[in-house]
Amino acid sequence: MGTGTVLHRMRPSKGACYLLLLVLLVAELLPSVSCGNNPRYEKFLKQHRDEPRSRFHGRYCDTLMGSRGLTKPQCKEMNTFIHGSKRQIRAVCAEGGVPSGELRRSRRHFRVTSCTLRGGSTLPPCEYKENTSPRYIVIGCEGGWPVHYDESQIVMAA
Numbered sequence: 443m444g445t446g447t448v449l450h451r452m453r454p455s456k457g458a459c460y461l462l463l464l465v466l467l468v469a470e471l472l473p474s475v476s477c478g479n480n481p482r483y484e485k486f487l488k489q490h491r492d493e494p495r496s497r498f499h500g501r502y503c504d505t506l507m508g509s510r511g512l513t514k515p516q517c518k519e520m521n522t523f524i525h526g527s528k529r530q531i532r533a534v535c536a537e538g539g540v541p542s543g544e545l546r547r548s549r550r551h552f553r554v555t556s557c558t559l560r561g562g563s564t565l566p567p568c569e570y571k572e573n574t575s576p577r578y579i580v581i582g583c584e585g586g587w588p589v590h591y592d593e594s595q596i597v598m599a600a
Contacts, residue, residue, distance in 0.1 A: 482589040486581075490591045491531060492523040495555070503557035503570035517559050517568035522591055524579060525553040535583035545592050546583055551576040554594050 488510055498505040512518040524531055530552070533539070539546035554577045557570040582590030 480585075480587050480589075482584060483587040486588050486591065487528065490522060490524055491526070491528070492555070493525050493527055495523075495525045495553070502555065503572045504568065507557055507568060507570055513566055513568040516564040517566060519559045519564065520556065522554055522556045522594060524591075525555065531579075531581075531588055532586070534579060534581055535586050535588055539581075539583075542580055544582065545580050545590075547595070548579045548581075551578050552594075554579065556594070 489512065492506060496502065496506055506523065507513050507518065507521060512521055530538070534546050534548045538549055540549060541547075553574065555572055555574045557572055560569045560571050577594035579594050580592040581588045582592060
């Protein structure tokens, strides 16, 4: 038995090489597909995304602000919820957005609900008034991920 025969038997098959290549490729792509490694993006989604729009029968802002932890230890004075998919919102950081300084403005409008604290006190219980309208959103992006909601610009009827 020659040395060449032993080496030939130790070589992995083409199928095994393709499988190893596939595993390495998936391992490389997984962090960019997953958002679990980006806590700022996760926080952005928790604070600013509600799709589909929750139904709280007249108490949308009060209920959603509380359930998202935006009323403790004190009431957040204002917060905006975007009613769009993760893909649609993330697109603003790429081809779906226009540079606006260091921020990105959406090319299309989103349905958006702004919740503004009623009264002067920021101590719970928190009561909010609601304003829902189509708007362009302006967000901050980091590595292609939305991480900061800056403002929205109301779409004016032509």
